[in-house]
Structures are given as structure tokens and as C-alpha cells.
Amino acid sequence: MRLTRRRPLLVAVLFCALAVLAARPADGDGSHAPGHGSPSVSAEVARLYEEAAKATEQYEAGREEAEKQRDLAQRLEERLDRERQQAAVLREDLGRIASSQYRDGGGLPLTAHMLLADDPEQLMRGQRVVQHVEVTLDQALGRSERAEARLARDEAKAAAAWKKLEQRNEELAALKQDIEGKLESARWKLQGEADASVAAGSCRGAVRLDQPPAQYTTSWVAPVETYELSASYGSGGARWANRHTGQDFAVPIGTPVRAVGSGTVVRVSCGGAFGIEIVVEHPGGYYTQYAHLAAVAVDQGERVSPGQWIGQSGTSGNSTGPHLHFEVRVTPETGSSVDPVAWLAGRGVTL
Incomplete structure (x- = not known):
């Protein structure tokens, strides 16, 4: 798969270490299976990310x-x-x-x-x-x-x-x-929980991300902060029945995934080709999808703001490697997608 460079990809250590997890099972709705997933594993993942963040600071100082x-x-x-x-x-x-x-x-x-x-x-x-x-x-x-x-x-x-x-x-x-080593261990523990959720066809409770406060001066942002673009909208390949319906962002497992704009979470699901996915409805009748995730940080029905961390990237479902699959649709369902790069560009976001 040929990568198209749009923005420099930083060392994976630097931005993965930012994802310090405060694991807290949320009260699920109909799409969340209560009790699914081990709280002890989530706590271990959070601890590993915290240690990686501290070690990164020491490394930079050293x-x-x-x-x-x-x-x-x-x-x-x-x-x-x-x-x-x-x-x-x-x-x-x-x-x-x-x-x-x-x-x-x-x-x-x-x-x-x-x-x-x-x-x-x-x-x-x-x-x-x-x-x-x-x-x-x-x-x-x-x-x-x-x-x-x-x-x-x-x-x-x-x-x-x-x-x-x-x-x-x-x-x-x-x-x-x-x-x-610690980051790799944390990523694959996180992905292991994701795979278990996909196999069960139900999501565990939202694992809240203790994200740092951020002030955005724009109403729209890219779904991940640092990335390289991989498979583009409309491209062909053996992995898709027709054409690729979204834009892929090559990022490591555990990368924070952001809501591109304000809206409401209308779907949090686990299973199928997209693995763990989130669909957000935005004003104006458009929907954005975030797929192949390793974890979700929001619940169905929750309001989100631009840049808010709503999950973590992974490689769940029909995925050949860690990345975020991002779609823009005119309905919540697949088959109604539009070019997400052009759609974001029309809102001032250049990938």
C-alpha cells in the first residue's frame, strides 16, 4: 500500500505517550455489554502509558x-x-x-x-x-x-x-x-481487548481518555493530530468489494482519535468488517465514521466537541495493519460516503 505524505509523521513514542488512560468503565446503553473486558487489564494499560510518558520526558531531557x-x-x-x-x-x-x-x-x-x-x-x-x-x-x-x-x-x-x-x-x-517495549506491550494489550470485543460482537464500557485541555480556534480539525495518509477515497484493491469508501490514516495502535467537529455520537459498535467503530452526527446532515479502533472513549448519545478524544486507533475488524479508517457520509449507514478529504478541505482542514 503506497503512502502519500501529507504531514510529517513524528516518532510514535512521542504522541502515543500522550494517551494517558484513566480507565473507567462507563454506564453502557444497548450497544455496550456490561462487564465485558477486564478492568485490571485496562488499569495495566493506563499504568504502562503513564510510565511511557514519564520515560519519554526523561529521554528528551537526557x-x-x-x-x-x-x-x-x-x-x-x-x-x-x-x-x-x-x-x-x-x-x-x-x-x-x-x-x-x-x-x-x-x-x-x-x-x-x-x-x-x-x-x-x-x-x-x-x-x-x-x-x-x-x-x-x-x-x-x-x-x-x-x-x-x-x-x-x-x-x-x-x-x-x-x-x-x-x-x-x-x-x-x-x-x-x-x-x-512498554508502549508495544500497552498497545497490544489494548488491541487484545478490542479483538475480544469484536469477537463477542459487543463493546465494553467506554474507557475515558484523560486528555489535556485544548483550545481550538476552528470548528473543524483532522481526526488524528499526526499521521501519514495511506489508502485514499475511491482507490481500488482486493480488500474492498467496490472502491475504498474513506480515507485511511496510518497511525500506531493507541493513537488518540478526535471528533472532527461538534456533534452527537449515534453509534458505537463492535464487530463486522469495521471492527470497533464510532459514528458521529454533525449539524447540516453529515455523519463521520471512525473505524478499526482499539478502544472507545464515548458512549452512544453523548455530545462531542471539535478535537475531543473519542477513541484510540487500532487494527480491529477487516484491517491489514494499525490505522484509522475515516469516512464522511450523508446517512449513518455505509454506502452513502463522500470524499472526506474534499469535505474537510471545504471546512478549512487541509490533510
């Missing part, structure tokens, strides 16, 4: 720290290169001074010359020569010793910085692996 540590280590390496060059220059200076002393015969011949001098002025000139040579040599030796000591300290700092960075990267890799 990744930023690792970047800072990398910058520090690189700066130390650059300073070390400069200090090595300076130390090499000082060694050359010491070599030239030593060679000059050797050619002049060293300090002892100069002293002998001063003792044999015929006048005080010649003696003073000889003394100044000796003092100048000694001072120059002492200064050069001091600079060289300080540079070597500084170089040794900075080399130790750089080595420690790189070691710390390496250890931090190993910790981050383990943390990321732990995040992915």
Missing part, C-alpha cells in the same frame, strides 16, 4: 543533556589542539636557547671572561648577558611547564567528558528500548 555534553567535549578537544600547538612552539624556543648557550660555551666561560676583564664596563656587560640568558631560559621553562600541566589537565577533562557522554548515550539507548 538527549538534550547529551547534546550539551557533546558540545563541551568538542570545545575541550579544540582547546587541546591549540594548547598542543603552543607547547610545540615553546619546545622549539627552548631548543633554540639551548643551542645558543651551547655555541657560546655556556655560563662558565662567560664567568671566566668576566673575571679576566680589563675594565668594569666589560664586566657589567658580561653580567647582563648572563642574567638575560638565565631569565629568558627560566621564563621559557616556566611557560613550557605550565603549558604541559594545563595540557595534561585538559586532556583528562576531555577524556572524562567523552566517557561521560558515552555512558549517557548507553543509558539513553536502554531508556529508549524500555519505552518502546
Whole structure:
């Protein structure tokens, strides 16, 4: 199935971790089988999502720290290169001074010359020569010793910085692996409940999503926040009797599914080709369908607002992989669909 890129797909960890479930079986209506589904499993899924959310925060903080540590280590390496060059220059200076002393015969011949001098002025000139040579040599030796000591300290700092960075990267890799494992476990536990509901042909009570407060300035939104578009409306394929009746959004299991606009939930059903599905009636006579879900977060008859989380995506029913099947219809029933991309575009939502 060819994917058509419309909006960048973020790392699955980041937006799945946002779906922190506060599992609460709702009072069902005729379409909900009371007691179906295990509250303990729902609680475990909620706990796993909470842990994944916390681990994601730690991973992001650690990744930023690792970047800072990398910058520090690189700066130390650059300073070390400069200090090595300076130390090499000082060694050359010491070599030239030593060679000059050797050619002049060293300090002892100069002293002998001063003792044999015929006048005080010649003696003073000889003394100044000796003092100048000694001072120059002492200064050069001091600079060289300080540079070597500084170089040794900075080399130790750089080595420690790189070691710390390496250890931090190993910790981050383990943390990321732990995040992915917990999310994968949570997703498939959630999907297992969905499959059980579909097999029974009845939905368990709504599992409420503890969604963060969101302010939408528009009356219409996309059904999922981050996605890639897959099978489009009207496309052909062996999976459909005629043509594809909706727009598919490729998203991982557990992704929050949003009501695209205000309306009333007129159907929550489990079973059949669509698996777990929700149908919402909107003002103006249109209906939207959200299918192949892993969980529902609303009850039949409930009012919903734009952007409200009404369920979680999955791969229930006749589905070849995790995705959301989204339809726009002129009746609640299948067979009355219109192009959902064009319909949303007419309401200011570009996919």
C-alpha cells in the first residue's frame, strides 16, 4: 500500500505517550455489554502509558543533556589542539636557547671572561648577558611547564567528558528500548481487548481518555493530530468489494482519535468488517465514521466537541495493519460516503 505524505509523521513514542488512560468503565446503553473486558487489564494499560510518558520526558531531557555534553567535549578537544600547538612552539624556543648557550660555551666561560676583564664596563656587560640568558631560559621553562600541566589537565577533562557522554548515550539507548517495549506491550494489550470485543460482537464500557485541555480556534480539525495518509477515497484493491469508501490514516495502535467537529455520537459498535467503530452526527446532515479502533472513549448519545478524544486507533475488524479508517457520509449507514478529504478541505482542514 503506497503512502502519500501529507504531514510529517513524528516518532510514535512521542504522541502515543500522550494517551494517558484513566480507565473507567462507563454506564453502557444497548450497544455496550456490561462487564465485558477486564478492568485490571485496562488499569495495566493506563499504568504502562503513564510510565511511557514519564520515560519519554526523561529521554528528551537526557538527549538534550547529551547534546550539551557533546558540545563541551568538542570545545575541550579544540582547546587541546591549540594548547598542543603552543607547547610545540615553546619546545622549539627552548631548543633554540639551548643551542645558543651551547655555541657560546655556556655560563662558565662567560664567568671566566668576566673575571679576566680589563675594565668594569666589560664586566657589567658580561653580567647582563648572563642574567638575560638565565631569565629568558627560566621564563621559557616556566611557560613550557605550565603549558604541559594545563595540557595534561585538559586532556583528562576531555577524556572524562567523552566517557561521560558515552555512558549517557548507553543509558539513553536502554531508556529508549524500555519505552518502546512498554508502549508495544500497552498497545497490544489494548488491541487484545478490542479483538475480544469484536469477537463477542459487543463493546465494553467506554474507557475515558484523560486528555489535556485544548483550545481550538476552528470548528473543524483532522481526526488524528499526526499521521501519514495511506489508502485514499475511491482507490481500488482486493480488500474492498467496490472502491475504498474513506480515507485511511496510518497511525500506531493507541493513537488518540478526535471528533472532527461538534456533534452527537449515534453509534458505537463492535464487530463486522469495521471492527470497533464510532459514528458521529454533525449539524447540516453529515455523519463521520471512525473505524478499526482499539478502544472507545464515548458512549452512544453523548455530545462531542471539535478535537475531543473519542477513541484510540487500532487494527480491529477487516484491517491489514494499525490505522484509522475515516469516512464522511450523508446517512449513518455505509454506502452513502463522500470524499472526506474534499469535505474537510471545504471546512478549512487541509490533510
